[in-house]
Amino acid sequence: MTPVASPRDRGGWWTTLLRGYVIVVLLLAAVWAFSVMGPMSSALEESQQNGLVSVARTASVALETSELPAETVIDKIAADDNLRLTLVSETGEVLAESTDAGMTNHASRPEVIAALAGEVGYDRRLSETDGIEYLYAAIPCEYEGSTCVLRVSMPVSQANEDLSRLRWTSIVLLVASTVLAAGAAWLMARRAAVPVDRLERVRTDFVANASHELKTPVAGIRLLSESIEATSGDGDLEATRAFSGRLSKEVTRLQSLVTDLMDLSRLEDEFRSPNAAATCDLAGIVATAVESRLPNVREHGLTLELDESHWETGGRARISAADATLVVDNLIDNAIAYTEEGVVSVLLATEGHDAVLRVADTGIGIPARDQERIFERFYRVDKARSREEGGTGLGLALVRHAVDRAGGSISVESELGVGSTFTVSLPLA
DSSP states (O other), X not given: OOOOOOHHHHHHHHHHHHHHHHHHHHHHHHHHXXXXXXXXXXXXXXXXXXXXXXXXXXXXXXXXXXXXXXXXHHHHHHTTTTOEEEEEOTTSOEEEEXXXXXXXXXXXXXXXXXXXXXXXXXXXXXXXXXXXXXXXXXXXXXXXXXXXXXXXXXXXXXXXXXXXXXXXXXXXHHHHHHHHHHXXXXXHHHHSOOOSHHHHHHHHHHHHHHHHHOOOOXXXXXXXXXXXXXXXXXXXXXXXXXXXXXXXXXXXXXXHHHHHHHHHHXXXXXHTSOOTTOOBOHHHHHHHHHHHXXXXXXXXXXXXXXXXTTSXXXXXXXXXXXXXXXXXXXXXXXXXXXXXXXXXXXXXXXXXXXXXXXXXXXXXXXXXXXXXXXXXXXXXXXXXXXXXXXXXXXXXXXXXXXXXXXXXXXXXXXETTTEEEEEEEEEBO
């Protein structure tokens, strides 16, 4: 006769299952919170630093076009925002400062050193003047025929406002997800059939919702808009065009970030139920991408080559057209952005049962220590250069998700100073 467990034995089994499930769920929630808050915190700070750079460039244009003294121009730009603007000479002497605070020589400041070397300088530290922690951004500029540095800074407390809101949102969602998971554990112990996929869906939804909260630096956009209004009212078309160009670039950068975040959310969501029947004309997508970039490549003195000699005519890859376009565009754009001179070559071939896309360049290359991490979200090998190129830090993460979803693979071979080669293999239809 088969032994029957007593009610007490069954209760102990259910209790053990419930406790174990709750512990696992809490661990997953902690990992989820860390994975979301870490990259988003980094993205927000980078967005704020980009905003400081925008303000600095706006002020640089104003200094070059205005007949007013530097002190007046800087005070006017900083008046409506809790920002500090400082004009520093090549020797480190402070030529103008929006706060009128007595300031020492700035030649040793890290951001000033970088700007004098022709780069965009960044730092975060306590100010020696007022003891407040600031985010700093500095750019090289010309003033009265001399090379100078224009630095913009904002208190970290102000920079943390958006981050604080993001963290509170994350905490609320974390608590909500934990409560839901605990309820699911209880129902599973009673009914033994509640999916644990809900927690992952909450995490994915959070990324999609948080992308709408990531906005272009308010100070830069507002200043540029006000400058356009002022200069257009004065009839200064040259300055208006300069401000409009900067405004357009900042809006485009924001749009790219939001688009990439939405694509990432879409890919993660569709990964759970991929459309196995989706196919596309990969050769047509590659040819269109190459042709559309030829004018820009020629302007930069580069050569863009396409080799389809080993592609089986009429072949189709087992990947959606949207995902294929995302993969091709990101790989080619990255190759062009990080190649200062030489050739970007695109190869499309049929190898066995796979379609192989290979994008090679003669660019700056990727250090060996970074090659395993370049497909992570928000990971940048060269943060300063990525900002200058308008990158979001999500391009290769999107490529990896799209390739994985199609059942393909992606690899990279790179050598510093020689170039990089990305190879994507996709199953043929």
